[in-house]
């Protein structure tokens with residue numbers, strides 16, 4: 001069963017390009033080995049990440065990611081079964097959004113609230129992600 005998870009987090013204040021490179025290298029190696037795909041978006045100190053794959057694999061990875069000290073205030077925005085992958089060909093696509101692509105900010109990703117436990121999806125988060133995915137894929 002294919003499972004998709006979206007979260008947002010705040011990068012540590014002094015995050016460097018090297019930190020980002022390290023994260024992506026680890027992610028691409030590990031995710032390929034676990035058949036996990038997804039996309040990591042970064043904009044002005046905020047991360048938004050989509051992870052997709054087997055339920056257990058995604059959850060195990062997410063538990064590890066949550067403990068990573070390179071970011072904090074990890075908030076789950078979306079977790080649901082899905083019929084298809086969005087990022088078939090990407091163990092972890094990456095995009096740093098520049099001013100003209102400030103969708104993340106405009107849509108208030110910094111002020112997203114953790115999902116109430118009875119809900120497992122946030123329409124806003126999903127919409128936002130779909131929007132940004134298109135920008136990443138058209139690049």
Ligand SMILES: Cc1cc2nc3c(=O)[nH]c(=O)nc-3n(C[C@H](O)[C@H](O)[C@H](O)COP(=O)(O)O)c2cc1C
Nearest residue numbers: 023026027028030031047049064065068070071092
């Ligand atoms: C924003 C962010 C996204 C990350 N995404 C992934 C990912 O997709 N896959 C991955 O294996 N590690 C990812 N990591 C790194 C993990 O948090 C962690 O460093 C890695 O799983 C190795 O964990 P370990 O050192 O405990 O083995 C991410 C870290 C951050 C801060």
